[in-house]
Amino acid sequence: MKNFYEVSTTAFTKLVPARAILDSMKTAVVIVQNAVRLLGVTLIVLGFLFWSGNAFSLIPLHMRLGETLVALLWILAILGIRAKAPAGLIAAAIFWGLVVVGFGMNMGGLLPGRAHEVIRVAHFLFGLGAIGLSESLSARIKRAVTPQS
Ligand code: HEM
Numbered sequence: 001m002k003n004f005y006e007v008s009t010t011a012f013t014k015l016v017p018a019r020a021i022l023d024s025m026k027t028a029v030v031i032v033q034n035a036v037r038l039l040g041v042t043l044i045v046l047g048f049l050f051w052s053g054n055a056f057s058l059i060p061l062h063m064r065l066g067e068t069l070v071a072l073l074w075i076l077a078i079l080g081i082r083a084k085a086p087a088g089l090i091a092a093a094i095f096w097g098l099v100v101v102g103f104g105m106n107m108g109g110l111l112p113g114r115a116h117e118v119i120r121v122a123h124f125l126f127g128l129g130a131i132g133l134s135e136s137l138s139a140r141i142k143r144a145v146t147p148q149s
Helices: 003-049 056-082 087-109 113-145
Strands: none
Touching: 003 056, 003 113, 056 087, 056 113, 087 113
16 A cells, blocks of 8 residues: 555656646647748748749749648647547648648649639639638637536
8 A cells, every 4th residue: 555655756757748738749740830820921922923923933832832831730639649539630630731731732733724714713722721720720729628617
């Protein structure tokens, strides 16, 4: 039978690392979420420059930034697995990231001519969807790791 000191130190050493892990998870989510927001705004600004016929030389930069955003979305999905976020949301984030990158890399050759506008709108909406999923996942993870009072 453990005495009070043994019980409390065991509880303490178990509790403190757990709390520290949850706090660092929350910090990581806040950093990743804000990085996605910053990248999202940059991508949209660059995208509208392309849409208006400008800055085509920045398309490769736009593509690398878009891939980075998707990588961050997948990092959120991994953190979501640890925080036991809904499986559907995690699966959607992984799948959606693949769609955004796959579509973005191949959209140039899809529906040439005036119909290409449909592809552009679809690409824009896919990108917004990725940002929305990042927001949903971040909110879920932060809720899961914040102690309820
Ligand atoms: C994830 C967030 C993203 C957002 C919000 C976003 C947004 C936009 C917008 C608004 C445009 C201009 C309209 C259009 O052509 O659709 C655009 C163009 C473009 N995006 Fe993205 N994008 C994202 C990710 C990506 C990724 C991951 C790639 C490729 C790896 C990519 C490749 C392109 C290309 C090649 C264009 C120029 C298409 C053209 O002018 O025909 N984008 N993007």
